[in-house]
Structures are given as structure tokens and as C-alpha cells.
Amino acid sequence: MTWKQIFTSSVGKKITMGVTGLFLISFLLIHMGVNACIFKDLSFFDANDNGDMFNRAADFMGKTVVIRLMEVVLFLGFFVHIIQGFMLEASNRSKRKIGYAVNLGDKGSKWYSRSMGLLGTILLLFLMLHWWHFWIPSRFTHAGLENEVILSNGRVSHDMFALMKATFSEWWVVIVYVVACISLAYHLLHGFQSAFRTLGLSNSRYISLINAIGVGYSIIVPLIFALMPISMKLGWVG
Numbered sequence: 001m002t003w004k005q006i007f008t009s010s011v012g013k014k015i016t017m018g019v020t021g022l023f024l025i026s027f028l029l030i031h032m033g034v035n036a037c038i039f040k041d042l043s044f045f046d047a048n049d050n051g052d053m054f055n056r057a058a059d060f061m062g063k064t065v066v067i068r069l070m071e072v073v074l075f076l077g078f079f080v081h082i083i084q085g086f087m088l089e090a091s092n093r094s095k096r097k098i099g100y101a102v103n104l105g106d107k108g109s110k111w112y113s114r115s116m117g118l119l120g121t122i123l124l125l126f127l128m129l130h131w132w133h134f135w136i137p138s139r140f141t142h143a144g145l146e147n148e149v150i151l152s153n154g155r156v157s158h159d160m161f162a163l164m165k166a167t168f169s170e171w172w173v174v175i176v177y178v179v180a181c182i183s184l185a186y187h188l189l190h191g192f193q194s195a196f197r198t199l200g201l202s203n204s205r206y207i208s209l210i211n212a213i214g215v216g217y218s219i220i221v222p223l224i225f226a227l228m229p230i231s232m233k234l235g236w237v238g
């Protein structure tokens with residue numbers, strides 16, 4: 001298969017989606033781990049943390065050269081996954097113009113498997129909002145980050161924890177983030193297993209294990225992400 005076929009043929013698009021999908025799944029774990037540092041501020045952990053652990057993690061991610069370079073790879077992964085996803089969805093729709101004689105509904109495939117285009121669009125819109133709230137201020141404008149804090153390790157850093165509190169002080173923002181997390185959960189339910197099948201990394205011996213890990217990942221990761229804005233808004237954290 002040539003490089004052109006990887007990005008233009010049906011099989012090539014699916015392979016690209018699988019590779020970039022697994023890459024983004026790995027990124028979600030790292031992103032979740034960094035953001036979950038806000039929970040150190042919970043009363044039964046350390047009520048006096050005041051976001052220090054999260055700010056230290058954010059400071060490390062923002063000032064480490066290797067990680068900043070990896071951001072470029074991450075953005076490329078996002079863009080390739082999104083573009084190929086829309087192209088694959090358009091190709092599939094063009095082949096289904098006539099439709100099936102019998103609508104099998106969920107007996108043929110789950111509704112979220114048939115709605116990956118819609119779920120992906122919701123996530124794309126959310127991603128743009130998320131970048132506007134956090135990535136652009138932390139990397140370029142520093143809006144909402146005028147105040148700096150002295151971290152427990154002695155470093156001076158922007159107060160990303162305070163920015164999170166300000167962002168999640170609005171109910172509409174919390175609701176949008178929770179809806180996005182629900183969309184992510186359903187997107188992962190299909191995408192996790194589909195990526196392994198597409199790349200030939202699953203077989204009859206391990207399929208049950210992969211399915212179980214996929215379901216667990218699809219529930220736990222979006223749930224933790226959703227708990228972040230909820231915890232901030234309800235005052236459990238911060």
C-alpha cells in the first residue's frame with residue numbers, strides 16, 4: 001500500500017483511523033492523569049493543597065521541551081483522525097444511499113456505532129471550546145492567568161487551578177463538558193474495539209479481554225473527566 005492509498009483508499013483510511021485512535025486513547029490517559037491532580041485538594045486528601053499538585057503537573061507539562069514538541073504530534077494526530085473520520089463517514093454514507101431492505105436497528109450494530117460521525121462532530125466542537133478555555137490562555141494569551149503562584153517545589157507558575165475554578169463557575173460550561181464526556185464515552189465504546197480489530201491486534205483468544213478493557217476504559221476515563229467540572233462547581237474541589 002502506497003502513502004497515497006493510506007490516506008485515500010477505504011482500507012487505508014480505516015488503518016489511519018485505528019493508528020491515530022490508539023494514539024489519542026493513550027493521550028487521554030496522560031491528560032486524565034494530569035488533570036486528576038485537582039482531586040488532591042479534596043478534604044479527605046489534603047484540603048490545604050489549593051491546587052498545588054495540579055499546578056506543579058501543569059507547569060511541568062508546559063515548560064518541558066520534549067512535551068511541547070509532542071504537542072505538535074498530538075495536534076497532527078487530532079487533525080488526521082478528524083479529517084479521515086469525516087472522509088470515511090462521507091464514503092460510507094455514499095454507499096448507503098439506497099439503504100437496507102430491512103432496518104436491523106441495534107441487532108445489526110449499536111446506535112453509537114452508526115453515529116460516530118455525529119459523536120465526532122460534538123467532540124470536535126467541544127475540543128475547540130476546550131482549547132479556547134485552557135490551551136490558548138496557557139500557551140499564548142495568558143488571559144485569566146495574570147496572577148502567578150509559588151509552588152511547593154519553589155517554582156513560580158501561572159495559576160491554572162484558579163483558571164479551572166473560574167471556567168467551571170458557570171453551569172452552562174459544566175453541562176457542555178459533561179455532555180462532551182458522555183459523547184466521548186460512546187465514541188470510545190465503538191472506537192476502542194474497532195481500532196484493535198482494524199489493525200489486526202485482536203483474535204478469538206483475546207477478544208473478550210479487549211472488549212472488557214474497552215468498556216472499562218470507555219466508562220472510567222470519561223467519568224473522571226466529567227467529575228472535574230462537577231467537583232469544581234459544587235465546591236468539592238477548590
